[in-house]
Amino acid sequence: NAGVTQTPKFQVLKTGQSMTLQCAQDMNHEYMSWYRQDPGMGLRLIHYSVGAGITDQGEVPNGYNVSRSTTEDFPLRLLSAAPSQTSVYFCASSSRSGWDGYTFGSGTRLTVV
Amino acid sequence: AQTVTQSQPEMSVQEAETVTLSCTYDTSENNYYLFWYKQPPSRQMILVIRQEAYKQQNATENRFSVNFQKAAKSFSLKISDSQLGDTAMYFCAFMKPLAGSNFGNEKLTFGTGTRLTIIP
Numbered sequence: 001n002a003g004v005t006q007t008p009k010f011q012v013l014k015t016g017q018s019m020t021l022q023c024a025q026d027m028n029h030e031y032m033s034w035y036r037q038d039p040g041m042g043l044r045l046i047h048y049s050v051g052a053g054i055t056d057q058g059e060v061p062n063g064y065n066v067s068r069s070t071t072e073d074f075p076l077r078l079l080s081a082a083p084s085q086t087s088v089y090f091c092a093s094s095s096r097s098g099w100d101g102y103t104f105g106s107g108t109r110l111t112v113v
Numbered sequence: 114a115q116t117v118t119q120s121q122p123e124m125s126v127q128e129a130e131t132v133t134l135s136c137t138y139d140t141s142e143n144n145y146y147l148f149w150y151k152q153p154p155s156r157q158m159i160l161v162i163r164q165e166a167y168k169q170q171n172a173t174e175n176r177f178s179v180n181f182q183k184a185a186k187s188f189s190l191k192i193s194d195s196q197l198g199d200t201a202m203y204f205c206a207f208m209k210p211l212a213g214s215n216f217g218n219e220k221l222t223f224g225t226g227t228r229l230t231i232i233p
Contacts, residue, residue: 033220040122042204042223058220090158092221098208099165101148102221104158 002026006091006105013081013112021076021108023091031094032074033102036060036087043090049074081112115140115207119224126195127232133180134190134227136205142166145209147181147188148221152202161203164188195231202226 004025013019033048045058049068063085065077088109092102116139126132149161164172164181171179180189192199205224
């Protein structure tokens with residue numbers, strides 16, 4: 001089925017460890033984004049990309065890194081995990097116009113201990 | 114920067130009743146898109162309904178409809194004949210298209226959500 005695929009679905013990290021959350025879409029969407037969801041705070045934008053080779057920071061970028069070498073893939077890297085990064089992470093993609101809304105992956109629940 | 118406010122953290126309603134979720138936003142833009150997303154316990158984000166600010170007619174999708182008041186910057190969601198499967202978090206979201214719909218869009222900005230429970 002076409003859509004956004006995120007892996008892993010669950011992850012536990014120790015403070016200071018690094019990891020990469022994977023995201024891939026097969027809809028040829030130009031726009032891809034990473035959000036984090038925390039209780040009472042809605043979804044906040046971490047980083048986004050408007051096309052291959054182009055990325056920019058969102059609202060809460062600190063501690064995260066992204067790259068976009070292909071249209072399909074947009075991985076999110078946690079450089080040195082901290083307990084404050086415990087959250088649910090969503091990858092999303094959209095067409096250029098955005099009128100169809102964003103298509104979301106199923107999310108990754110990350111716990112940093 | 115645009116902000117989206119959902120003032121009802123939690124709501125509950127009896128099955129088959131009608132419920133309205135409120136959303137207000139702050140922007141200086143004239144054209145923009147508004148969305149309602151549903152997030153059931155499965156965690157999946159599902160687009161429920163969308164509205165373009167240029168269109169005065171309120172959007173409707175089956176049992177879901179909106180009351181879009183542009184001057185008041187209000188975008189409420191009405192769910193008619195509520196069903197148990199409507200139990201979920203509901204997020205209101207704002208997006209600004211850039212220079213016409215083919216030129217791109219800015220980020221999707223979300224409210225903090227309303228947790229809706231449908232009571233059997």
